[in-house]
Amino acid sequence: MKKVLLGIFGLIFLALSGWLGYYFYKKSNTDPIVYKTEKPFVTNIIKKTVAMGSIVPRREVQIKSQVSGIIEELYVEAGQVVKAGQLIAKIRIVPNVVNVNNAQTTLQTARINYAEAQKELARQQGLFEQKVIPEQEFNRFRVDARLKKEALESAESNLQIAMRGASRRTGSASNSVYSTVDGMLLDVPVKAGGSVIERNNFNEGTTIATVADMKSLIFEGKIDESEVGKIREGMDLDLTIGAIEGRTFRAKLEYIAPKGVLEEGAIKFQVRAKVLLDDKDFIRAGYSANADIVLDKKDSVLAIKESLLQFGKDSTFVEVETAPQQFEKRLVKTGISDGINIEVVSGISKEDKVKVKEPEADEKKSNT
The missing domain is CATH 2.40.30.170 (Efflux pump adaptor protein, beta barrel domain)
Structure with a gap:
């Protein structure tokens, strides 16, 4: 039994001796670690x-309609340059039944009031000619008749606007859409035959065109x-x-x-x-x-790649080559950085070789 155990221990000892021998052999033949170096350089650094x-x-303006209706004519298209006051579109008004009815009622009332004012004015004029009433009293009825006439003309215009979008009295048509500024038409979102809604206190209205x-x-x-x-x-x-x-x-x-x-x-x-x-x-x-x-x-400053910097507890340093593959730490003072290159204010010179932190093996190791 002792011989068996001694034999097992001997085999284990021989195996360990062989492994250690192989390990130290490989260790002695391992290629040394070679560190690359880079020199500082002069460059322009922009921090942004x-x-x-x-x-x-x-300036971008939306042109909207003042009346509701249907686009009858469209005179422009997107990309066209327009001037202030240039005609963009014409709208065919679709009369609102309620508005037309109210305008007709107002017109009829104005006609009755004007007719009555005319009769009263004629009667008062006869009394004035007979020296029954003073001129001041007669002038009051004459002014009232004129006011009733103005109300009648206004009612007629309102009815024309409600039905056609224009009146003989004003001479302008509210169903015509004009550009309010000089510029280029960025967008004309409507088409001929499409419906539009007027702009008012409760609705922004349909955009006819956008000018900028x-x-x-x-x-x-x-x-x-x-x-x-x-x-x-x-x-x-x-x-x-x-x-x-x-x-x-x-x-x-x-x-x-x-x-x-x-x-x-x-x-x-x-x-x-x-x-x-x-x-x-x-x-x-x-x-x-x-x-x-x-x-x-900063223009023409001494700089290195920011990746070459190393940091201690309260210091910033680089490793500078003093002899082949021998390095020493140098404290440096840095300036502005653009994220890739960083200014070096002091600590190293343009001739120094700075260690790159990632080591490289030589060609033999890379080939293996």
């Missing part, structure tokens, strides 16, 4: 934030609360429009909302900027755009 939004006209000045555009977007304190009115913006490739447009920040709104769990503030266009530029309304707002900028 991005606001997402869209391009919209500064496409030479005066603004960027409207929103910025996170963490960045809003770093911007101010008058800052320059670089606009990138997704639909227009290879172009960057300039803009000037002119408004920052004093109050933020909660969106997707974050407080955001609305910003507005004037888009600076050349005479030949044409941008369509509604394009989505991103605005790069420059917070800080």
